[in-house]
Amino acid sequence: MSKLSKNVIDKIHEKHIKPLPKWLFIIGHIALWLLFALSIFIGAAAVSLGLHKLFVLNDWGIIGRLPGGHIGGFLLILPYIWILILGLMVLAAFHLFKHTEKGYKISPWLVVGISVVISFIVGSLMFANRTAEGMENFMREKLPQYREFQEFREKVWHAPEQGVLPGRIISIEGKSMIIMDDLNGEKWEVDISKAQVPPLMKLKVDDLIIAVGKIEGKGEFKADSIKPTKVLKDRLRKSFKR
Amino acid sequence: MKISDEKLALQSLKNEEAFAQLVERFEAKLLRYIQRLTALPQNHAEDILQEVFIKIYKNLNSFNPKLKFSSWAYRITHNETINQIKKIKRNTDLPLETDNEDEQNLLNILESDTNIKEETIQKETAAEVRNILNKLPIKYRDVLVLYYLEQKDYNEISDIIRKPSGTVATLLHRAKSKFKTLYNEQIK
Numbered sequence: 001m002s003k004l005s006k007n008v009i010d011k012i013h014e015k016h017i018k019p020l021p022k023w024l025f026i027i028g029h030i031a032l033w034l035l036f037a038l039s040i041f042i043g044a045a046a047v048s049l050g051l052h053k054l055f056v057l058n059d060w061g062i063i064g065r066l067p068g069g070h071i072g073g074f075l076l077i078l079p080y081i082w083i084l085i086l087g088l089m090v091l092a093a094f095h096l097f098k099h100t101e102k103g104y105k106i107s108p109w110l111v112v113g114i115s116v117v118i119s120f121i122v123g124s125l126m127f128a129n130r131t132a133e134g135m136e137n138f139m140r141e142k143l144p145q146y147r148e149f150q151e152f153r154e155k156v157w158h159a160p161e162q163g164v165l166p167g168r169i170i171s172i173e174g175k176s177m178i179i180m181d182d183l184n185g186e187k188w189e190v191d192i193s194k195a196q197v198p199p200l201m202k203l204k205v206d207d208l209i210i211a212v213g214k215i216e217g218k219g220e221f222k223a224d225s226i227k228p229t230k231v232l233k234d235r236l237r238k239s240f241k242r
Numbered sequence: 243m244k245i246s247d248e249k250l251a252l253q254s255l256k257n258e259e260a261f262a263q264l265v266e267r268f269e270a271k272l273l274r275y276i277q278r279l280t281a282l283p284q285n286h287a288e289d290i291l292q293e294v295f296i297k298i299y300k301n302l303n304s305f306n307p308k309l310k311f312s313s314w315a316y317r318i319t320h321n322e323t324i325n326q327i328k329k330i331k332r333n334t335d336l337p338l339e340t341d342n343e344d345e346q347n348l349l350n351i352l353e354s355d356t357n358i359k360e361e362t363i364q365k366e367t368a369a370e371v372r373n374i375l376n377k378l379p380i381k382y383r384d385v386l387v388l389y390y391l392e393q394k395d396y397n398e399i400s401d402i403i404r405k406p407s408g409t410v411a412t413l414l415h416r417a418k419s420k421f422k423t424l425y426n427e428q429i430k
Contacts, residue, residue, distance in 0.1 A: 004288065005265035008295045009258055017296060019255055022303040101306065104404035 029101065036096040040118055043089035047123025048132035050082035056133065057154070059227060062212055065162045076156040081149075090115045157210065158183040165190070165211040165221050166229065172203060180211070188221050195223035247311035255302050265295050268312075271392075272319045278387045279323050279380070290326050294319045313401035316394070320384070320402050327380060374424045382417035389414055 001009070011017070058077045066073030093115040097103040103111070126132050140147040157166045165188060167180040176193035190211050197203070203226070213223040245253075247267065254261035272294060276287045297318050305314055375383055388394045388402060399414075400407045 001262050002266050002269060004269045004292065004295075005262040008265050008292055008299070009262050011292065011296060012258065012261075012299060017300060019302040020300055020304070025304040098404075105400065105406055107406050107408060 032096055032100055036093055036100070039089045039092040039096060040115060041122070043086050043093065043115065043119035044122035044126060045132075045135060046082040046085040046089060047119050048126035049136060050079040050086070051123065051127040052132035052136055053077075053079040053082065055127075057136075059157075059210065062164055062210070062227070065164045065212070066156060066159055067162060086116075086119060090119070155183050160188075160215055160221065163212055163214050163224075165213075165223075167209065167211070169203060169205050169207045169209060171205060178203060180209070186219070188219055191216070191220070191222045192226060196225040198226075198228065201226070201228055248307045251302060251305055251311045252307060254299070261299060261302075264298075264311075268315055269295075272315065275316065275319055275387065275392055276323050278391055279320075279384060280327055281376075282326075290322060291319075294322045297322060309401060310398065313394075313398050316388075316392075316398075316402040317404065324380070370428055374421060374428060377424055378417065378420055381413060382420055385410065385413045386417045386421065 054077065063073040063077065064070045066076055068075065090112055094108060094111050097106075097111050097115075098108070123132075126135075140150065154166075157164055159165075160182070165180075165182060167182040167188065169178050169180050170187070171179045173179065176191060178190050178192055180188050180190055182188060188211075190213075192203075192211075195211070195213070203209070208229040210227040210229060211221060211223040212225045212227060213221060216222045247264065250260050250264050250267075254264055269291065273287055273291050276282070276290050276294075277284070280287065280290075282290070294315075298315060301318070305311065375386070378386070384403065385399060388399045394402065396407045396410050399410045403410070405413070
């Protein structure tokens with residue numbers, strides 16, 4: 001026995017060193033793969049919530065009226081928080097995959113690409129079957145900070161100078177005038193005499209709507225069209241199903 | 243018939259004698275690898291090597307017998323050595339001590355890969371070669387040592403440093419290129 005092998009064996013005896021049990025490595029591998037799958041799932045959820053934010057909670061028909069026109073408006077409504085979370089999850093998936101048994105053999109770019117593609121496929125399915133909507137509602141209900149943040153973000157739609165006035169109807173004055181509160185709590189008299197209203201939509205007090213038109217004077221707005229907000233769209237969709 | 247390293251590794255789980263045999267088979271190779279990578283004094287390199295074998299023993303159950311034991315042992319040695327280098331913060335200014343065989347191998351790299359005239363090479367001293375390697379970042383020094391001195395192929399290096407084979411090829415190409423640049427600067 002060489003001097004070194006003797007030293008090594010002596011040290012093993014002296015410190016009662018034993019090979020770590022196989023189950024420990026198996027659990028480690030399983031945990032790694034589960035975390036990898038979880039990061040892909042969270043990435044997919046981020047994609048679905050991002051798509052929900054982009055295509056359900058936003059109105060693309062009036063995006064050009066936001067500050068900065070179409071490009072500025074698009075940049076304003078991008079779901080940055082979900083893009084950031086997707087990025088973090090792809091990064092996490094990449095690092096976790098690298099530590100799997102043969103993960104290092106695959107090019108990092110391929111791993112990142114595959115993670116993004118899987119996240120988009122699964123995320124699109126979650127968006128299509130309205131899982132994203134459930135998640136969004138759940139988070140708004142259970143996480144006040146999330147709801148406040150989203151409401152803050154939704155204020156980008158408050159752009160009366162650009163002709164976009166979202167708010168809540170507080171009274172209906174005949175067929176040509178409504179009074180509404182905007183997102184900042186200010187009152188507006190909105191002339192709807194020449195406004196286009198979607199066929200199924202009947203305006204009622206407490207409805208959340210977007211009036212599109214122009215400011216006529218202080219607290220006065222002339223609407224060219226009235227659009228339902230997401231909340232109202234949901235109600236219309238449900239009543240239509242009945 | 244000589245028992246394979248992989249079988250010996252599996253036997254080591256139940257039999258310390260088998261592990262002692264494994265240590266004897268690899269101690270010279272791994273010690274040389276540590277020294278080539280770090281240029282630490284013999285006793286310090288032996289301390290690292292002892293730690294490497296303890297880690298190998300502790301992690302025997304994670305060894306996949308479908309892989310070469312040699313690559314796995316080199317990987318643990320590589321990781322432990324890199325950790326030690328980081329610890330002592332000597333990764334950029336370690337004096338690399340190569341032996342005669344190393345010098346000849348490295349001179350061959352210059353001959354075959356850099357088109358430098360043989361007569362010029364012959365004038366260079368081993369100290370200059372050491373100096374060039376010493377200036378290379380550890381990641382380049384590592385692949386040069388593994389490929390040219392430890393005679394490992396791309397797949398083995400990939401298993402040792404846990405990088406894709408394509409990345410190994412790129413690292414090796416850059417390492418040679420840097421080696422050539424430094425060499426040219428030195429002979430001017």
